[in-house]
Amino acid sequence: MRGLRFIPEETAVNFIGKRIPAFLFSLALVLGAVGLIWKNGLNFGIDFAGGTLIEIRTPEIPDLAELRTSLNGLGLGAVSIQEFGEPTDLLIRMPQQEGDETVQRAAIDAVRSALDGRYGEQAVDYRRTEFVGPQVGAELKLKGLYAILFSLAGILAYVWFRFEWQFGVASIVALAHDAIITIGLFAFTQMEFNLSTVAAVLTIAGYSINDTVVVFDRIRENLRKYKKKPLVELFNLSINETLTRTVMTSFTTILALIALYVFGGEVLRSFIYALIFGVVVGTYSSIFIASPVLLYMNVRRNKMPETNGDEEGEAAQAPQEG
Helix, strand or coil: CCCCCCCCCCCCCCCHHHHHHHHHHHHHHHHHHHHHHHHHCCEECHHHHCEEEEEEECCCCCCHHHHHHHHHCCCCCCCEEEEECEEEEEEEEEECCCCCHHHHHHHHHHHHHHHHHHHCCCCCEEEEEEEECHHHHHHHHHHHHHHHHHHHHHHHHHHHHHCCHHHHHHHHHHHHHHHHHHHHHHHHHCCEECHHHHHHHHHHHHHHHHHHHHHHHHHHHHHHHCCCCCHHHHHHHHHHHCHHHHHHHHHHHHHHHHHHHHHCCHHHHHHHHHHHHHHHHHHHHHHHHHHHHHHCCCCCHHHCCCCCCCCCCCCCCCCCCC
């Protein structure tokens, strides 16, 4: 009994032959992302920019537009309000106020007074109040950058140990491609960039390297099996052999993420948004970036141990340069 296949076994797409257009497309995306980050910057959340967060539960479902107008009229800067789970659960964020802790406390009191005046004293349940100062925000920015860089270094070491250094370099090129383009998306949309977004970037790196390692493992296996097959043809064969697994994994992951995006609420939205985009980009890079880059890394066949693989019909064919 054979399993369901969305992609026929005889599929033979010349992915490697399309590497030059893919490289040019990816280069345009990366340069565009860097340009957007440089020009627009990122819309840092309270985690990085500093400010105050207040979580409340109101006695009735609030009119968010009217409530935003009321709180933004307090002169505290751009106050944002988001639903947090239930319609009556809200997250109120306001930017860092100029001045010491007394000024920050006065701003919090002003918001509480406005809410109490709207719903009545004791009617609003203040669940938590968090303040992040500018020094802490700057420290979190640095640690977030370190987290991304150290994770990439760890992945490089893992792939180098499991395969060879050429595979490690190719995988890091693909992961850096994914991370830069995903961050560029946040610069373009100006969605809030916070610690959960950093977690999303790290999750994307883990997902993408898992996909890439599957393709690399098949390439290594075929390098052992086919000693005379041209590398372009061998790489195409390896990608096509793993294509069903790659597409199905991405498809099912995106289905779950779409459900979370629709039903997970506003607080998870930026995190899921980054993941959906990152899964698509990571799948693309595993096929069109990691493997073609590896082709230029001078992979040594003579380091691959001999196998008893069937090489019948394996003639020296010209590379499919497309």
